[in-house]
Amino acid sequence: MKKIIIIGAGASGVYLSILLKQKLEYQCEIIVLEQNASPLKKLLATGNGRCNLSNKDMSVDYFSTDQKDYVQDIIDQFDMLKQMNELGLYCVYQGNLLYPKSEQALSVKQVMMNCANELGVSFFYNQEVISIEQSKRYLVHTTHQTYQADYVIFAMGSEAGKLSGVNNSRYDILKKLKLDVVKSTPSLVQMTTLPVIKEWKGVRVKGTFSLLENNQCIHK
Template sequence: MKKIVIVGAGASGVYLSILLKQKLSNTDVIVVEQNAVSLKKVLASGNGRCNLSNRYITQECYHSDNNELVGKIVKSFDMLKEMDKLGLHCLYQGQLLYPKSEQALSVKQIFMHRAEELGVCFLYNQEVLSIEYHQSYIVHTNQQQIHADVLIWAMGSEAGKLSGINQSRYDVFKKLHLKVVPPQPSLVQMYTKPVIKQWKGVRIKGTFSLLEDGQCIHTEKGELLFTDYGISGIAVMQLSAFYQQGHDYQLEIDFFDEEDEKNLTEYIELRSNKGYNHFYDGLLHSKIASYFEKMSNQSVSHIVHQLKHFRLNVAGLRSYETAQVMKGGLSLKEVDENLSIKKYPHMYAIGEILNVAGLCGGYNLHFALASAYQVAKAIEREDHVTNT
């Protein structure tokens, strides 16, 4: 009997195991996982609600070294339709797709129930250390050796520590002489200089821009949270995806993005003429107002500039421990359009272990499942050719 081994029991690995057992009845499917349980990241997705996808899916929502391939894979996968086939009823809330239950636990339960019903074998607490290839594969874990006719890498990344933090996921690829793009945190909080500690815990809505040498790299409208190390919030997470190590950035805050500078200038002039003792009261959060009030004898133009173009230096990104995903991983230059690794027969890679990182909003889970779907189709075609 043919044996397929999937390394990693995250969303892409478990979903692929289901698809393979559905399509290839005379095949053993084994999922090897270094953690004690499966789907840890799924449970944390969307603050426990599991944001599965987004109405707006395009290659521009991803960072990779082959965005054209990523675009084809994500566009060819209908998340709503495919989840319904599994019995997971989902609904859009605006742009975002969630399970009707709004519980990530529902996603885990349905995925695992379907996999177990189909006879997928799960092996936990087993880290893959190396492999050998002699017409088929021998997978060496910290506990045993496993034979595999087909091998799929689906280990995820170390982001958030939920997939485990062992660096062997990349070491294995290096031993196979495959290019690995150095991983770095993405969708993560930022350190700033200065840290305005009196603003800790303050949330603001506005427009936020990442600048390099005064030029805007990317802009996000949304919410920002001040912390004791710098800044957090969805808008900051999105901006972090455009951060590159070794570059100097500033974060620009527009506190009054609903007003253009002309209208805001007219309003500030009128307000200045009234001679308020506490000029910023009612304009900004009280902690931010107190900070600005200490800057006495400001001209109208300076006040407007501060409200529209307040800047903080970005001192860096926080570590993988708080990141949602990692940029980097196995280069897409090592795989073909079916995510088959070019240098090795019957070997594939899916999900976050690849050098593919999406923005916030369901893009990363969409790619994880779409890449599994792509590989399932490829293995099914290969099996059909072999048996005819």
């Protein structure tokens, strides 16, 4: 039986563990190593806690990638509504945006974790991976112990929102293994104001914003 280690229990790592188990069943043992004390921390914060799962308006132009065909294939083939239904999560479109019917990110977490646990995926928390050695098998060293694996999958996310830790180890590990690292670019960012207007935090508004320079509107 092949042993697969997935590093990171974010949306990518947890969902991938489900897909692999569904496809490979008993041919593989899957272990997910997570540095936080619990999984899917960032997912809980998404869509203002409601988890905006997808968008009808999908275009390859919205992605920063040099592999446009690959991204296009994923957009064409992947139906989020259907996939989530199959996991037991009922979703609805509000305009172009897809949300869980419960409108709570917590239910997305519960459905994904139930599914992964039922399929026999093992999760280990408080396990920050700090280095990986490549010998006959991979030796994955965490702050606490060493795990062996036939395959290692990186699903360590990014520093966005600082919800999955601000550590440089994710990039160092990849560089030490001589893997190419594509520089990440922010795509959707928080707006900051001076002075800080606390009442606006987390408020979503459909409106028009104008960027002024010397009282001249330079962008709208």
